[in-house]
Amino acid sequence: MDKILIVDDEISICSSLTFALEDRFDVQAVTDAGQAMQLARQEIFHLCLLDLKIGQVNGIDVLEQMKAIQPEMVVIMMTAYASISSSVEAIKKGAYTYLTKPLHMEAMLSVIEQALAYQRLNRQLEYLSSELAEKYTDKGIIGNSPPMKVVFSKIEKLKDLDTSVLVVGESGTGKELVARALHFSGQRRKHRFVALNCAAIPENLLESELFGHRKGAFSGANADKPGKFEYANQGTLFLDEIGDMPLGLQAKLLRVLQQKEVTPLGANRPIPLDVRVIAATNQDLNESVRQGTFRQDLYYRLNVVTVSMPALRTMREDLPLLFRHFLKSFQKPGEPVRKLSEEAAQGLMHYDYPGNIRELGNILEGACIMAEGEMIQWHDLPEEVRKTTRIPDKTDNNGEMGKDVFSSLVGMTLEEIERKVIEATLVSHEGHRQKTAEVLGISERGLRNKINRYALGTSDPVSR
Incomplete structure (x- = not known):
């Protein structure tokens, strides 16, 4: 329910407006500008009916303070002394419109509904703009x-x-x-x-x-x-x-x-x-x-x-990130995010993607449809992928290095992947840092820094 704050120094007006509006809105009324400011700091109001003169206080000054505290609040000014100059000034200071006393309830209700609809539209436009900005x-x-x-x-x-x-x-x-x-x-x-x-x-x-x-x-x-x-x-x-x-x-x-x-x-x-x-x-x-x-x-x-824009086949290190992105985007409401089996992940890591990222998205969308369980299997992938892609044998790259490599990649950060690659390469070369550095294409000093950074091994690997 929309919340309305009434600010008028006449108790009778506050009472009559509260009686007229309380069936449709959550209404609070005060006769003092200081109370109004205090309420505005404590609660969110959708709309304020604000008198132009509140005792000795100028309502336009209150309007400025209200908008500073709650910029989205819609403020409608009320006065028994309408003038063009005060009306223009109120609008310039952020008032939505200006009503003249005595107030006609039906006309006032119509203005309030229009003002609240205007506010909701602005919120929706701001939301859509922020969504577009984030998306693109x-x-x-x-x-x-x-x-x-x-x-x-x-x-x-x-x-x-x-x-x-x-x-x-x-x-x-x-x-x-x-x-x-x-x-x-x-x-x-x-x-x-x-x-x-x-x-x-x-x-x-x-x-x-x-x-x-x-x-x-x-x-x-x-x-x-x-x-x-x-x-x-x-x-x-x-x-x-x-x-x-x-x-x-x-x-x-x-x-x-x-x-x-x-x-x-x-x-x-x-x-x-x-x-x-x-x-x-x-x-x-x-x-x-x-x-x-x-x-x-x-x-x-x-x-x-x-x-x-690079072709996807030239940046295979981004594939695990893209797998995770697309699988999450194809998630159905109430169902878990699909995962790739080891064979499916290996196959997709070695496919050439002539259609690039657009093709990868189509492949994974189709695989999510074909998969019978939470896990996407090799046979769920399109025939074109299965015909043109060789799944590396688990014993490739000196046995241990190839075991479960792709299943360990999917879902991991690039730092975690780097750590596993360095660790596996050190193991495959029996801790020989010079050979490991040559295979990885980095200097021995760079390798040593990464070993220290990732705390690899409890014993000091050999350097020969």
């Missing part, structure tokens, strides 16, 4: 490998700039996630993020989609339609698969980017633009420029900074 910042991009750390570093440097960015990488590597992270973690996050797949729209419609049109511009244009540039104004426009854009349209796009204005089809006046453009492609645009299928000047305009 780089925190939502999974990875701790060196290539992903480079991506995170570039996002952090570029998020608050208006620099054009070209995101490159194979299909399924998460290029749009990078674009969304740049937008929703940056200074334009309060405005629109608009995505357009240049390869998914027929050539004869793509120009209208980008630049918009006016009624009558061509056959079938029965109404004005804003283009993606106009719709994304103040925000970010993400042009996916930019390498598939026709040459003729590339010239028009270049002009829009240079002039920072767009003229819809059939219009005479250009529309000024303040849009950040992020483009993405899975093609080699340098090669496309050499072949004459992509304009060199447009390539330079878009490619101020490049963010390269």
Whole structure:
């Protein structure tokens, strides 16, 4: 039940308002401004009916203090002495509206309901904005490998700039996630993020989609339609698969980017633009420029900074993190998170993922559907994975080193994985630090530091 605070120095008004509202709301009434401040510090109120004069105290001063204590509280001012100046001042100080005494109960109830609905809408919008920001910042991009750390570093440097960015990488590597992270973690996050797949729209419609049109511009244009540039104004426009854009349209796009204005089809006046453009492609645009299928000047305009998304097969150390992320995301309400059997984990660790992270997500979603129990078995994985992947024998890598390696990886932190790898390599080389360091690709000093850090072994391994 919504809580309402009534602040008026007349006891009769407090009593009558309490009587009128107490069936619908949780109501408290006070006749003193100091009491009102004390209550505001102790309890959360959704709405306050506040008199403009409370004894010798100015209600607008109380309004300012109330909003400082509880910024989300909706305040409706009441007075028997309405004036334009006091009304404007109250609204400027944060009041929702202004009611004149004597109060008409039905009209007042209508205003209260509208104010509370407005408050609920604001809360919902703030919640959705925070959810979007959390979802599309780089925190939502999974990875701790060196290539992903480079991506995170570039996002952090570029998020608050208006620099054009070209995101490159194979299909399924998460290029749009990078674009969304740049937008929703940056200074334009309060405005629109608009995505357009240049390869998914027929050539004869793509120009209208980008630049918009006016009624009558061509056959079938029965109404004005804003283009993606106009719709994304103040925000970010993400042009996916930019390498598939026709040459003729590339010239028009270049002009829009240079002039920072767009003229819809059939219009005479250009529309000024303040849009950040992020483009993405899975093609080699340098090669496309050499072949004459992509304009060199447009390539330079878009490619101020490049963010390269690595293929999944080049960052296998991130696979355990991705397994855990996807399995948790596919968890059904009331059921435990599915786990990978040792064979299934080994197979997925050695699969090449031509479709990258998107393919991994599809594989695990299908496996969760096919699995009969909590554990995902090797036979629950798609046939394509099972046909093209060899499961390493448990006795590979000198017997002991290969035992249960994948089952121990899944669910562990990277530090825990590093500790197990170093420990297993030391065991397999009978504690020989020089050979162990050579196999691990680190210096003996670095190995010694890690041995001390992880407290490996109770006896001092040999160094020869």
